[in-house]
Amino acid sequence: xxACTVYTTQSLHSxxxxxxxxxxxxxxxxxxxxxxxxxxxxxxxxxxxxxxxxIRCSGDTxxxxxxxxxxxxxxxxxxxxxxxxxxxxxxPKGGNPDSNTLISDTTTVICLDDYxxxxxxxxxxxxxxxxxxxxxxFDLMYEQVKALKEGKAVEKPIYNHVTGLLDPPxxxxxxxxxxxxxxxxxxxxxxxxxxxxxxxxxxxxEVKFAWKxxxxxxxxxxxxxxxxxSIEARKPDFEAYIDPQxxxxxxxxxxxxxxxxxxxNEGKILRVxxxxxEGVKYFSPVYLFDEGSTISWIPxxxxxxxxxxxxxxxxxxxxxxxxxxxxxxxxxxxxxLDELIYVESHLSNLSTKFYGEVTQQMLKHAxxxxxxxxTGLFQTIVGLKIRELYEHIIASKAAAPxxxxxx
Amino acid sequence: xxxxxxIALLNLSSPFSSRPILSPSTIASLGVxxxxxxxxxxxxxxxxxxxxxxxxxxxxxxxxxxxRERLLREMIEEKVAEAKEACEGEGEAAAASAECRxxxxxxxxxxxxxxxxxxxxxxxxxxxxxxxxGDNPETDECHVYDDDDE
Numbered sequence: 001x002x003a004c005t006v007y008t009t010q011s012l013h014s015x016x017x018x019x020x021x022x023x024x025x026x027x028x029x030x031x032x033x034x035x036x037x038x039x040x041x042x043x044x045x046x047x048x049x050x051x052x053x054x055i056r057c058s059g060d061t062x063x064x065x066x067x068x069x070x071x072x073x074x075x076x077x078x079x080x081x082x083x084x085x086x087x088x089x090x091x092p093k094g095g096n097p098d099s100n101t102l103i104s105d106t107t108t109v110i111c112l113d114d115y116x117x118x119x120x121x122x123x124x125x126x127x128x129x130x131x132x133x134x135x136x137x138f139d140l141m142y143e144q145v146k147a148l149k150e151g152k153a154v155e156k157p158i159y160n161h162v163t164g165l166l167d168p169p170x171x172x173x174x175x176x177x178x179x180x181x182x183x184x185x186x187x188x189x190x191x192x193x194x195x196x197x198x199x200x201x202x203x204x205x206e207v208k209f210a211w212k213x214x215x216x217x218x219x220x221x222x223x224x225x226x227x228x229x230s231i232e233a234r235k236p237d238f239e240a241y242i243d244p245q246x247x248x249x250x251x252x253x254x255x256x257x258x259x260x261x262x263x264x265n266e267g268k269i270l271r272v273x274x275x276x277x278e279g280v281k282y283f284s285p286v287y288l289f290d291e292g293s294t295i296s297w298i299p300x301x302x303x304x305x306x307x308x309x310x311x312x313x314x315x316x317x318x319x320x321x322x323x324x325x326x327x328x329x330x331x332x333x334x335x336x337l338d339e340l341i342y343v344e345s346h347l348s349n350l351s352t353k354f355y356g357e358v359t360q361q362m363l364k365h366a367x368x369x370x371x372x373x374x375t376g377l378f379q380t381i382v383g384l385k386i387r388e389l390y391e392h393i394i395a396s397k398a399a400a401p402x403x404x405x406x407x
Numbered sequence: 408x409x410x411x412x413x414i415a416l417l418n419l420s421s422p423f424s425s426r427p428i429l430s431p432s433t434i435a436s437l438g439v440x441x442x443x444x445x446x447x448x449x450x451x452x453x454x455x456x457x458x459x460x461x462x463x464x465x466x467x468x469x470x471x472x473x474x475r476e477r478l479l480r481e482m483i484e485e486k487v488a489e490a491k492e493a494c495e496g497e498g499e500a501a502a503a504s505a506e507c508r509x510x511x512x513x514x515x516x517x518x519x520x521x522x523x524x525x526x527x528x529x530x531x532x533x534x535x536x537x538x539x540x541g542d543n544p545e546t547d548e549c550h551v552y553d554d555d556d557e
Contacts, residue, residue: 070519071516071519071520071522071523072523076526079531090533091535091538093538094538094539094542095538097471097535097536097538097539098535120513120516123509123512124509124513127505127506127509128505128509129508129509129512130512130516131512161516161517161519161520161523162475162478162479162520164513164516212518215518215522216518216522219480219483219518219521220480220483220484221480221483221484221485221486221487221488222483222487222518226487226490226491226514229490229491229494229511230490230511230514230515230518232511233490233494233507233508233510233511233512234508234511234512234515236503236508237508237512367530368530
């Protein structure tokens with residue numbers, strides 16, 4: 001059954017076609033529907049009169065899942081991601097100022113905390129943390145993500161992190177790219193099956209501790225002990241419910257303390273590993289020099305001078321939870337623009353559209369944390385990979401009807 | 408993939424080529440561990456510092472946001488105290504109890520909310536009430552402090 005919503009947009013031409021439901025590599029039935037349209041001109045396409053707006057078809061929305069334990073204010077990752085597509089992601093205008101949603105021209109980022117079934121008081125009464133699946137409404141999450149993916153707008157609840165209450169819902173329209181961010185994007189199998197790509201941000205305990213110290217020590221109420229106690233108390237639920245999701249992720253960004261400085265525990269220099277699953281449709285892992293081989297590379301030397309402790313890259317195939325993966329790892333920090341350019345010029349399969357695009361994106365957000373190390377670099381690269389994945393998916397949907405007509 | 412040695416698209420004479428990518432002044436404003444403890448802002452302090460009007464100083468622009476900052480700060484203190492109490496008791500059992508875990512989870516939630524707000528104000532330079540106050544400038548929450556006040 002064709003279901004299309006009409007939006008007025010200035011931009012693109014998009015074509016899709018009607019075809020019978022087919023199984024994608026992801027293993028679920030995807031109904032493709034279509035209409036053809038073009039803005040402005042009186043073009044007739046198969047005898048249908050042209051209209052001055054674009055009709056968005058069901059099944060156009062690409063859904064990305066991001067698992068992270070730092071609240072929906074993982075603003076920096078989101079902003080890097082949305083910036084790759086162009087435009088800045090802003091909270092919705094005119095709505096609830098405590099909304100967790102971010103919207104840009106192409107992307108909408110939803111915070112999964114909005115699907116809490118229990119508010120702060122409710123969780124206290126039941127004795128469950130926010131990490132516990134019992135505090136979350138997976139049925140609603142599945143229904144609404146599915147609806148958005150099919151091109152339907154939804155009234156999404158808002159969880160207010162300041163008051164700890166569930167606020168009245170906000171109207172959320174289906175975007176081109178929907179990112180669902182939070183603690184449980186891959187927990188429920190049905191939701192997992194809706195994801196076109198998934199990322200897990202895996203912060204090691206030492207780095208988590210160092211970051212929380214940086215984050216919370218300036219607050220009057222906190223002390224080293226309280227920060228430590230908070231991490232320890234959340235650990236059991238985290239390990240039981242959140243951590244196991246990483247086996248399902250297409251890409252994992254693992255953040256560890258550096259190995260370049262023996263005994264360093266400040267968490268300032270980071271060793272970051274980008275673990276990329278092999279065999280994911282439309283996702284080609286980044287590599288160094290020679291795909292599939294094992295490389296260790298220190299770019300600093302005669303051509304490039306770096307300050308202490310320098311930079312070290314490794315790349316190679318590994319196994320991760322029984323899957324074949326390729327891992328690109330960066331340990332150390334960038335100090336100067338030319339280090340970044342030099343590194344970019346030696347990486348392959350970056351999915352950039354022009355030489356220097358990674359560097360340019362990193363510079364755009366130079367003030368964000370992680371801009372000088374692997375976290376910023378790999379977040380940016382993942383953003384480019386998602387862009388490529390999105391373009392392939394859209395292109396394949398457009399191509400399918402042409403095939404049908406040839407028959 | 409064409410690898411060209413000329414970087415036509417980037418301006419290498421830009422100031423970044425010799426400056427660190429993440430400049431020290433930005434690191435300082437993100438509040439690293441060495442930062443002094445914040446004093447509770449009073450109207451006097453707010454006035455003296457010019458109220459951070461326009462968000463240029465990286466602080467809250469509207470009264471509603473300042474109130475929210477203060478509220479979150481107080482909640483952190485309260486909830487840390489509650490958590491310590493909830494976890495009091497003999498050893499492992501108390502620490503593993505649901506009350507204890509839930510209490511520290513609340514601390515984490517409120518700490519995250521505060522940090523998120525700080526990031527928005529100081530790095531992104533956006534006041535969350537910007538859009539609301541654009542439409543409703545006369546409300547109390549949207550009062551902007553500046554030097555001519557009081």
